[in-house]
Amino acid sequence: MNLDLAQLRALDATVRGGTLEAAARALHVTPSAISQRLRALEVATGRILLVRTKPVQVTESGQAVLRLARQVDLLTADVARELGGNPSPEGVPALPIAVNADSMATWVLPALAPLAGDVCFDLYREDQEHTSALLRAGTVMAAVTADAEAVPGCTSTRLGGMRYRPMATPGFARRWFPAGPTPEALARAPVVVLDRKDDLQHRYLHAQAGPDVAPPVHYVPAAADFVVALTLGLGWGMVPGLQARGVRAELVALDPAATVDVVLYWQQWRLRSATLDRVREAVLAAAGRQLDQPGESRR
Numbered sequence: 001m002n003l004d005l006a007q008l009r010a011l012d013a014t015v016r017g018g019t020l021e022a023a024a025r026a027l028h029v030t031p032s033a034i035s036q037r038l039r040a041l042e043v044a045t046g047r048i049l050l051v052r053t054k055p056v057q058v059t060e061s062g063q064a065v066l067r068l069a070r071q072v073d074l075l076t077a078d079v080a081r082e083l084g085g086n087p088s089p090e091g092v093p094a095l096p097i098a099v100n101a102d103s104m105a106t107w108v109l110p111a112l113a114p115l116a117g118d119v120c121f122d123l124y125r126e127d128q129e130h131t132s133a134l135l136r137a138g139t140v141m142a143a144v145t146a147d148a149e150a151v152p153g154c155t156s157t158r159l160g161g162m163r164y165r166p167m168a169t170p171g172f173a174r175r176w177f178p179a180g181p182t183p184e185a186l187a188r189a190p191v192v193v194l195d196r197k198d199d200l201q202h203r204y205l206h207a208q209a210g211p212d213v214a215p216p217v218h219y220v221p222a223a224a225d226f227v228v229a230l231t232l233g234l235g236w237g238m239v240p241g242l243q244a245r246g247v248r249a250e251l252v253a254l255d256p257a258a259t260v261d262v263v264l265y266w267q268q269w270r271l272r273s274a275t276l277d278r279v280r281e282a283v284l285a286a287a288g289r290q291l292d293q294p295g296e297s298r299r
Contacts, residue, residue: 001044005076008069010037011049015066015139016094016122018055041065058137067138067153070096071271074141078274081118093275094120098135098143100128101194102162103264105223106242108144111286112279119275127197128264135267141276142268144283151267157284159264160291166204166258167244167251168236176236181254183209190216190235194226200238203260227251242290264291 013023014034024031042049049062058066077093099108104125112121124131124140131143135151150156166181176189186209191201196219205213220229223243230237231250238260239251266283268276 003041003044003065003068004037005072007037007041007044008065008072010034011041011062011066012069012073014038014050014056015058015062016096020052020056063138067269070138070141071269071273074271074273074275082274094122095142095275095279096122096124096140097279098124098126098131098140098145100131100144100146100264101125101223101226102240102243103128103144106240107286107290108283111282115278115282119279127195128262129199130197132267135269141271142266142279145265145267146262147267148263148265153270154267155270157266157280159266159284159287160293161261161263162240162242163292164200164204164238164240164260164262165244165256166201166236166254167239168230168254169233169250170252172233172236173252173254177254181208181258183213187213187215190218192218192220192226192229192235192237194223195219195221200260200262204238204258208255208258241292261292 009027010023010033013026014020017023017026020031020034020038023034027034038050045061045065047061047065048059049065051057051059074093074095104123112119122140124134126134128144128146131140131145132147132151134140135143135145135154144159148156148158168176172189177185179185186205191205193201205215216235218229218234220226220234226237227239227243227247229235230239231247236254239247244251264287266280266287268280
């Protein structure tokens with residue numbers, strides 16, 4: 001196959017933007033030019049790469065070519081920087097990364113901030129149990145994930161653990177848990193959940209009260225707003241230690257001895273890229289400072 005760089009960039013831009021029009025704006029060409037480049041790429045590969053819905057959908061063959069497009073783009077930017085050039089805004093590599101909400105709200109963004117002048121981060125918020133699926137699809141190049149086993153074509157490095165405790169306001173605890181978090185109280189007390197993929201609260205619930213309890217649930221799909229909902233007394237929820245430090249005066253642990261630990265891993269494409277390696281080093285250094293490590297117990 002003789003694949004053209006402009007065609008690969010058209011594929012990447014279309015997937016990122018979701019439409020041909022968005023890709024055209026990003027690459028400063030017309031939608032017709034994007035369509036022609038995509039059609040030529042499909043002819044060159046002999047495969048259908050995109051389903052032209054809104055947003056576009058990537059086919060299985062398209063996922064393979066998309067991975068190549070993003071690898072080429074990243075390596076091209078690395079070479080340009082190595083040759084001493086100051087890349088144009090279009091030449092700054094865009095690095096798609098999947099991160100779970102609690103990590104994004106606490107330690108990941110400070111880790112990435114020093115690199116923001118050299119890399120454009122395209123962050124995907126996803127539950128840690130599901131971020132690896134974005135790696136498999138080629139949507140992201142790296143991910144903070146709960147999966148230890150490396151996705152094919154990726155490396156996996158242990159970051160450390162996030163420890164969660166059930167917390168609520170003192171007033172909520174007095175009202176709903178006068179005798180502590182008994183199974184009967186847990187079956188009645190409202191609970192705050194991040195989204196429908198978040199099972200941390202139910203892990204604790206099922207361990208303490210059995211698999212059949214079904215208390216009222218409030219869904220609050222943003223990590224910062226999740227904690228705000230708890231401080232406003234909407235319910236109780238599992239709060240990571242990194243966030244609990246900022247709300248100690250407002251929230252109390254319902255069951256200080258009970259925890260749910262989530263071990264996180266950094267997975268990234270097995271690609272020799274200076275940019276990707278710099279991001280990996282920054283993430284691992286921050287995780288070493290912020291997350292619970294083997295043999296340690298941060299409270």
